Amino acid sequence: MNASQDQRIIYFDNAATTFPKPQSVIAATINCMESYCGNAGRGSHLLAMRSAEEVYNAREAVASLFGGEPDNVIFTLNTTYALNMAIKGVMGRTGHILISNMEHNSMLRPIARLANDKKIYYDIFTAYSNRKRLTVKDILSDITSRLRHDTRAIACIHSSNICSHSLPIREIGQFCRRHGLIFIVDAAQSAGHLPIDMEKDCIDILCMPAHKGLYSPQGLGIMLLRRGLRLDTLVEGGNGVRSLDISMGDSAPERYEGGTLCLPAIVGLSKGIEFVRQIGIDRICAHEKHLWQLALERLDSIRRVKVYDAEDAGGVMLFNIDGISPDKVGELLSSKGFCLRTGFHCSALAHRSLGTEKTGGVRIGFGIFNTENDVESLCTAVKDIVNI
Numbered sequence: 001m002n003a004s005q006d007q008r009i010i011y012f013d014n015a016a017t018t019f020p021k022p023q024s025v026i027a028a029t030i031n032c033m034e035s036y037c038g039n040a041g042r043g044s045h046l047l048a049m050r051s052a053e054e055v056y057n058a059r060e061a062v063a064s065l066f067g068g069e070p071d072n073v074i075f076t077l078n079t080t081y082a083l084n085m086a087i088k089g090v091m092g093r094t095g096h097i098l099i100s101n102m103e104h105n106s107m108l109r110p111i112a113r114l115a116n117d118k119k120i121y122y123d124i125f126t127a128y129s130n131r132k133r134l135t136v137k138d139i140l141s142d143i144t145s146r147l148r149h150d151t152r153a154i155a156c157i158h159s160s161n162i163c164s165h166s167l168p169i170r171e172i173g174q175f176c177r178r179h180g181l182i183f184i185v186d187a188a189q190s191a192g193h194l195p196i197d198m199e200k201d202c203i204d205i206l207c208m209p210a211h212k213g214l215y216s217p218q219g220l221g222i223m224l225l226r227r228g229l230r231l232d233t234l235v236e237g238g239n240g241v242r243s244l245d246i247s248m249g250d251s252a253p254e255r256y257e258g259g260t261l262c263l264p265a266i267v268g269l270s271k272g273i274e275f276v277r278q279i280g281i282d283r284i285c286a287h288e289k290h291l292w293q294l295a296l297e298r299l300d301s302i303r304r305v306k307v308y309d310a311e312d313a314g315g316v317m318l319f320n321i322d323g324i325s326p327d328k329v330g331e332l333l334s335s336k337g338f339c340l341r342t343g344f345h346c347s348a349l350a351h352r353s354l355g356t357e358k359t360g361g362v363r364i365g366f367g368i369f370n371t372e373n374d375v376e377s378l379c380t381a382v383k384d385i386v387n388i
Helices: 023-035 046-066 079-091 105-116 136-146 169-179 263-279 281-300 326-335 348-354 372-386
Strands: 073-076 096-100 121-125 151-157 182-186 205-209 221-225 305-308 316-321 341-343 361-365
Touching (some): 023 263, 073 079, 079 096, 151 169, 169 182, 281 316, 326 361
Antiparallel strands (some): 205 221, 316 361
16 A cells, blocks of 8 residues: 555454454464464374364354354355355255345355356345335245245345345244245354344354454354254365265264364454453444444535445445545545455445446445544545545
C-alpha cells in the first residue's frame, strides 16, 4: 500500500480475516511452535501426545460453542475446503440440491462443477430481494416450490459476506428435518458473530473458518457433522490410525482428516474461542451493529454515497460512490491507511441479488477491535474523496 510506515493503519477487512489477533492467541501459537509442535496422532512420544491433547481440547471447544460433539469436529484447510467436503460428500453421486441467491463461490462453484459433470442438479431459491423485504414464510414458500422428488439437501450461507443480511437458518433447518433433507450451513461470516446451535438449528453439516470470528491464525477451517452422519471422503491418505488398511475407515474425525493437521492454528483456535466466550457473542454482535449503524448514519449524509441493504445491521457493509469505481475508492482509502476490500468479493450471486453485479462495491468488515473513532475517520475520508 502507499501508506507510509509511520501512518496509522485502520483495519476494516475483518470479513476476510480478523486482525489483529488477540494476544492470547498469538502467545499460545508461538508457545506451540517453540515448545511442543509435534505431529498429533502420529506417535506415542511426549511431543506427539501433547499435540494430540491440544487437538482434542480444540475439538471440545468447538463442539461446546456450537452444540456438537468433539469427535465430529473435522479440521480442514479452510471453509472452502470444508464446503467442498460437505457438498461432494453428500451429493457426489446423484440428486438435486437447493442453494440461496446470496451464496459465496465456495458454495456455488463446487455445486456448479458437479452439475456441469452431469452428476447432480441444482436450483436457486430467493433468500434476499432488493425490491421487497422477504419474510420467513416467503423464503420457505419459494423453497417448497423448487423441491423435487430427488432433492437431497439444502445448502446456504448463514450471513452474507457482502452485506449483513442473514438467513433464517433455524426455520430452514426445521424445514429440512420435516422433509428428510440434509442441511449444510456456511457460517464463514457468522461463526463467532451470531449464535449457532447445531441441535436447535437442525444443522447437519456446519462449515466455518477458524481465522475470522474465532480469531485463529489462517490456514484452518472446520466441518462439524451431526451425530451419525457419514459422508463420502474427498481426500484419502495417512490419518494415524489402522495404517495397514487400504481405506480411511468409518470413524470421525480420522475418516475425513488425511494428512498432517495445522497444529499451531488449532492451538490458536482454542484460545480464540476462549476469547469469544469471555466477551460473549451477544456483546460482539451488539458492538458490530453499533459501528454499522454509526457508519450508516455518517455515510447516508454524504452526497453520491449509496449503502446497499441498509436494513440489516451487522458486521459487514457494502457501499459505492457514484462516479468513482470501487477499486479507485479502495485505492484512495488505502493511501490514507484504511484496509478494506473492493470488487466482487467472490460472490457473483449475492452481487446480482443486491443489484451490484456490474460494479461490485466497497466492503467494510467491522470487528471487535474497531472503535467509533475508526468509523468516524473512515467516513471523513470517504467525504474527502467525494469532495475531490
